[in-house]
Amino acid sequence: MKYQCNNCGAQSLMWEGKCSSCNEWGTYEELAETESSTKSSKSSASHNNSLQTKPAEKLVISEFYNSKKKKGAKAKVDSHSRISTGFSEFDRVLGGGIVEGEVILLSGEPGIGKSTILLQLSDLLSKGKKVLYVSGEESSAQFANRYDRLVGITESSKLEVTTEIDTDAIASMIENEGYDMVVIDSIQSLQSPRSRGYPGSISQVRISGQTLMRAAKDNNTAILIVGQINKEGSIAGPKVLEHLVDCVLYMEGEKFNAFRILRSMKNRFGPTNEIGVFEMTGGGMVEVTNPSEVFLQSDGNASGSVVSATLQGSRVVFIEVQALCVERDGGAGPMRRVANGIKKSRLEMLCAVLSKRGGVFLGDKDVFVNVVGGLNIADPAVDLAVVAAIKSSVKDNPVSNKKVFVGEIGLTGEIRKTVGRDLVEKEGKRLGYEVVTGVRYVGKV
Ligand code: TYD
Ligand code: MG
Numbered sequence: 001m002k003y004q005c006n007n008c009g010a011q012s013l014m015w016e017g018k019c020s021s022c023n024e025w026g027t028y029e030e031l032a033e034t035e036s037s038t039k040s041s042k043s044s045a046s047h048n049n050s051l052q053t054k055p056a057e058k059l060v061i062s063e064f065y066n067s068k069k070k071k072g073a074k075a076k077v078d079s080h081s082r083i084s085t086g087f088s089e090f091d092r093v094l095g096g097g098i099v100e101g102e103v104i105l106l107s108g109e110p111g112i113g114k115s116t117i118l119l120q121l122s123d124l125l126s127k128g129k130k131v132l133y134v135s136g137e138e139s140s141a142q143f144a145n146r147y148d149r150l151v152g153i154t155e156s157s158k159l160e161v162t163t164e165i166d167t168d169a170i171a172s173m174i175e176n177e178g179y180d181m182v183v184i185d186s187i188q189s190l191q192s193p194r195s196r197g198y199p200g201s202i203s204q205v206r207i208s209g210q211t212l213m214r215a216a217k218d219n220n221t222a223i224l225i226v227g228q229i230n231k232e233g234s235i236a237g238p239k240v241l242e243h244l245v246d247c248v249l250y251m252e253g254e255k256f257n258a259f260r261i262l263r264s265m266k267n268r269f270g271p272t273n274e275i276g277v278f279e280m281t282g283g284g285m286v287e288v289t290n291p292s293e294v295f296l297q298s299d300g301n302a303s304g305s306v307v308s309a310t311l312q313g314s315r316v317v318f319i320e321v322q323a324l325c326v327e328r329d330g331g332a333g334p335m336r337r338v339a340n341g342i343k344k345s346r347l348e349m350l351c352a353v354l355s356k357r358g359g360v361f362l363g364d365k366d367v368f369v370n371v372v373g374g375l376n377i378a379d380p381a382v383d384l385a386v387v388a389a390i391k392s393s394v395k396d397n398p399v400s401n402k403k404v405f406v407g408e409i410g411l412t413g414e415i416r417k418t419v420g421r422d423l424v425e426k427e428g429k430r431l432g433y434e435v436v437t438g439v440r441y442v443g444k445v
Pocket of ligand 1: 149285
């Protein structure tokens with residue numbers, strides 16, 4: 001007798017109250033004897049059959065290539081096989097549009113705007129292509145309301161919609177109807193009869209993902225899958241899909257800020273770390289083609305505000321880094337280092353370097369740093385700007401907003417050239433900035 005966790009699919013010979021693999025409680029169920037035995041006998045039967053009838057096909061590489069070409073599958077991705085989404089920012093992140101048969105995972109926190117942008121995109125695409133929107137999270141009425149609000153339902157709207165949540169039924173629709181693109185909103189709402197888990201569990205997500213992947217590749221249908229994640233980083237569901245799909249996109253931003261950043265984390269057919277910027281408005285998502293306008297809002301008069309630049313994919317984005325340093329009340333309570341937009345550990349390191357090597361002691365101060373506009377930056381090129389902003393705040397000495405600070409800071413206080421520095425200088429010059437050069441040591445900032 002065997003038991004299986006209906007959350008992650010782990011199996012055990014003993015019943016467990018708490019699954020030792022995913023730590024969920026009360027998820028173990030007895031695995032029906034018949035199910036496992038019929039499954040194995042079936043698979044061995046088909047295995048035997050195939051042995052007797054026809055061996056698996058194998059071809060020399062040149063024949064393989066030609067046969068694929070004849071069948072119409074793309075052996076090579078060229079610009080012609082891409083479908084433009086109608087949003088140039090979305091296309092940029094994908095590397096020029098959606099590739100036929102590509103499977104894309106779009107993850108993000110609930111409420112960030114995934115359904116909104118995908119609905120706008122499907123509507124644009126449905127004008128020339130056959131598109132299906134699987135709305136598993138919203139009822140037909142909710143969907144129709146949203147559609148009407150965003151684009152307006154007209155006689156000429158050709159977008160097809162279903163609230164079907166059975167993965168196999170959706171796969172057979174893909175097979176029979178010849179869609180160019182299908183949107184699955186969301187993978188957590190789908191249910192495959194071949195998994196015993198509840199919708200959204202790891203085993204369900206995995207099986208549904210595999211089924212959709214196969215359907216996409218067999219029918220040359222592009223599939224955009226929505227994966228919900230939450231703030232605690234419980235991305236276990238969509239995470240299991242990441243290695244499976246061709247492209248992983250994240251939509252991020254602050255709930256109370258209208259800007260949304262679309263980022264590619266994995267891309268088989270294009271660049272990674274490219275970003276697209278959107279603004280959430282009352283009428284849906286609007287693209288922001290010059291993101292520097294959004295992230296640079298400084299008027300240059302306040303201390304603690306410094307301009308920096310970061311290379312995001314192929315584009316230089318200018319940003320404003322703000323810092324506020326305040327004396328701690330008699331040293332009570334833990335020292336605070338609050339970072340918004342950069343990693344807290346990076347801020348702690350920069351504070352330590354500044355204290356020890358930069359002549360600005362921060363041990364008696366709380367430090368708050370914020371990157372304006374809600375952009376999260378992993379690029380160490382902003383180190384110099386963070387340090388300059390902290391120093392400016394401590395000395396209450398404003399820095400000109402025509403100066404751009406870029407450079408990575410090491411533990412000995414040295415300032416290093418970063419990737420894309422030349423591009424930043426070129427772009428800075430073009431826009432009338434002075435890129436701060438010649439500073440080699442943190443004490444000289
Ligand atoms: P939604 O696309 O449903 O998010 P997700 O699919 O990622 O969960 O977005 C929901 C939020 O967006 C909700 O707070 C309302 C807001 N919104 C707008 O601001 N403008 C709009 O045109 C729409 C449709 C939603
Ligand atoms: Mg949604």
